[in-house]
Amino acid sequence: MRTVRKISIALLLCAVLPLGCHKAPAPTAEVVAVKAAKLPQSPDDPAWEKVPLHLARLLPQDLVEPRLMKPSTPEVRVQAMSNGTEIAFRLSWADAQADDLPGTGRFMDGCAIQLPTKLMPEPPAPQMGQAGGTVEITFWRADWQASVNGRADTLQELYPNASVDHYPSEAASLAPGSADKKQMSDRYAPAQALGNRRVGPRESAVESLLAEGPGTLSPAPLNGAKGKGIRSRDGWSVVFTRPLPAGLAPGVRTQMAVAVWQGSQQESGARKMRSGWVPLLMER
Amino acid sequence: MARVFNWQLGREMSYWYPENRPKKQFAAVFDINKCIACQTCTLACKTTWTSGKGQEYMLWNNVESKPFGFYPLAWDVKLLEMLGAQQWSGKKYTGQTIFESAAAGERVMGWRPEEQDYSHPNCGEDDCTGQVDRGAGMSMPHMNWFFYLARICNHCTYPSCLASCPRGSIYKRPEDGIVLVDQGRCRGYQECVKACPYKKAFFNAMTGTSEKCIACYPKIEQMLQPQCFVNCIGKIRMAGFINRPEEARPDNPIDYLVHVKKVALPLFPQFGLEPNVYYIPPVHVAPPYLEQLFGPGVEAAIKTYRNAPNDPDLAGLLCLFGSSESITTRFRRQGDTVIGMDDRGKELVRVPMHEPVMTRPAWDYKFNIIRNNCP
Numbered sequence: 001m002r003t004v005r006k007i008s009i010a011l012l013l014c015a016v017l018p019l020g021c022h023k024a025p026a027p028t029a030e031v032v033a034v035k036a037a038k039l040p041q042s043p044d045d046p047a048w049e050k051v052p053l054h055l056a057r058l059l060p061q062d063l064v065e066p067r068l069m070k071p072s073t074p075e076v077r078v079q080a081m082s083n084g085t086e087i088a089f090r091l092s093w094a095d096a097q098a099d100d101l102p103g104t105g106r107f108m109d110g111c112a113i114q115l116p117t118k119l120m121p122e123p124p125a126p127q128m129g130q131a132g133g134t135v136e137i138t139f140w141r142a143d144w145q146a147s148v149n150g151r152a153d154t155l156q157e158l159y160p161n162a163s164v165d166h167y168p169s170e171a172a173s174l175a176p177g178s179a180d181k182k183q184m185s186d187r188y189a190p191a192q193a194l195g196n197r198r199v200g201p202r203e204s205a206v207e208s209l210l211a212e213g214p215g216t217l218s219p220a221p222l223n224g225a226k227g228k229g230i231r232s233r234d235g236w237s238v239v240f241t242r243p244l245p246a247g248l249a250p251g252v253r254t255q256m257a258v259a260v261w262q263g264s265q266q267e268s269g270a271r272k273m274r275s276g277w278v279p280l281l282m283e284r
Numbered sequence: 285m286a287r288v289f290n291w292q293l294g295r296e297m298s299y300w301y302p303e304n305r306p307k308k309q310f311a312a313v314f315d316i317n318k319c320i321a322c323q324t325c326t327l328a329c330k331t332t333w334t335s336g337k338g339q340e341y342m343l344w345n346n347v348e349s350k351p352f353g354f355y356p357l358a359w360d361v362k363l364l365e366m367l368g369a370q371q372w373s374g375k376k377y378t379g380q381t382i383f384e385s386a387a388a389g390e391r392v393m394g395w396r397p398e399e400q401d402y403s404h405p406n407c408g409e410d411d412c413t414g415q416v417d418r419g420a421g422m423s424m425p426h427m428n429w430f431f432y433l434a435r436i437c438n439h440c441t442y443p444s445c446l447a448s449c450p451r452g453s454i455y456k457r458p459e460d461g462i463v464l465v466d467q468g469r470c471r472g473y474q475e476c477v478k479a480c481p482y483k484k485a486f487f488n489a490m491t492g493t494s495e496k497c498i499a500c501y502p503k504i505e506q507m508l509q510p511q512c513f514v515n516c517i518g519k520i521r522m523a524g525f526i527n528r529p530e531e532a533r534p535d536n537p538i539d540y541l542v543h544v545k546k547v548a549l550p551l552f553p554q555f556g557l558e559p560n561v562y563y564i565p566p567v568h569v570a571p572p573y574l575e576q577l578f579g580p581g582v583e584a585a586i587k588t589y590r591n592a593p594n595d596p597d598l599a600g601l602l603c604l605f606g607s608s609e610s611i612t613t614r615f616r617r618q619g620d621t622v623i624g625m626d627d628r629g630k631e632l633v634r635v636p637m638h639e640p641v642m643t644r645p646a647w648d649y650k651f652n653i654i655r656n657n658c659p
Contacts, residue, residue, distance in 0.1 A: 155489075269475065
């Protein structure tokens, strides 16, 4: 009797499993940007469920010092859609711990997509491009997302019990919004005075960057790039939307690369998990 | 890595970039024997530079008690433990620097303090090395000791913060050797925080960038001493510029103390950064401990310092400490007076080596009354 029950369960599983698998499309060998009239702006938009999925395998950044010596995120699920003028990517990966509070020794979760600036038969080096082979990078960070979602840009958000007697920039003699107040604030925050985009509060959870080799990252105008990340049960899901690079038309194939940082693993800058070039095909 | 010469180690060593010394190198001498840990320097710096948001915990200048005081916690002993026992052979360092000990994938051997390591900057303050309440087995002038170690960025000749930054956001100014973080370029990776053995690079969570002591460069550009120097009530500090040993000028105060008299020594030279703040070691402290901090020149330095009453040039120069806001790049002694000058020989300050002593008779004959000191 017991044997018969085991066989029945096995037969039932054989019947059900293929049906279940049928719903999730098999991962594609390349990223296929499917055509869409409207690009979803949020990672949890149901439109993403029908989009082919590419599993981008990640490697530790081990080409230039400082390297990431201990692998963390093994893979990223990459999907893409395009409306003919813009392209949207959804990146999803597993990360057991959300890291979105900056501080000494604290690092942020983040991800980035990279495309060659120009379509060329031989793409530039996948590791941040090379001299004469500029790459365009769109970078998302979890703390910027928290700021955009409404978290105040105050010390108390980072350290709830913090108490500060006085900041010179908040002296009663300085009128709110005055040039004097701004000058005093800049005096103790030179990064802010210089317009460094590390300084909050932020209006966007992403930034656009250019690079032509490791260590050459430089800020670029956003130019319509957008992004939104949401925390899933076991990780992050992030949508990037950016203008299509010049020449990237239906049927054209180019390359893209992705990178992921896990703050809990003290990943930052060059210490990251990254892919090589992955083919990106624009659906006809 | 390139091969560079580190005169403090008496040998070549490996460094991330080739040797490229500045035209002038900012340097300083701190006389530890005179420090009373009043923290006026700390406050002078705090008020001037780190009163902004995200800088609350930062002390670009701090004064800690040694051996049990640290800011951040265990900054020196942690790295010493990582580096392991190393050796000097006479004046030559035969051990490994933090550049030569870097693990695969790293540019520098370092470690990253946690937030709470900065939480108690006065931890260990005034803690003595031990107790002798049950009697001691031997007799020494100072059975137990502690001393105050005032610290700023060393504006090293071979900065590990600069070597560690993957973006090249940290630079050493060719005009004065001051090491700065480019606040427009920094992306807050915190590699410098990990790499600086002195833990004098700090991450600002509100600006998202790393910040550090700037040696008050706007003052240096005017040939004025930094805030922590001019506010030092113990007059323990002197700022100036140091030359390489083979180019030392005896009339340059820093050269004279470091190269000629060898009375001022670098802090943890064995790390390999060729730091440019030099310390006159405390005379009452056990030499083995001081040798770990300041290298093999400690006993000779203390002997020279103790002999200062018989060495008028040295004694005179020590009198120049804290006597002027201007940087005195030249000095000379004229009898019982020491004169500080600029590069062109223009006199900036004149200090008597002995203060005039006035003796007031206890009895005031004019008013026929005894004098006392009450107002």
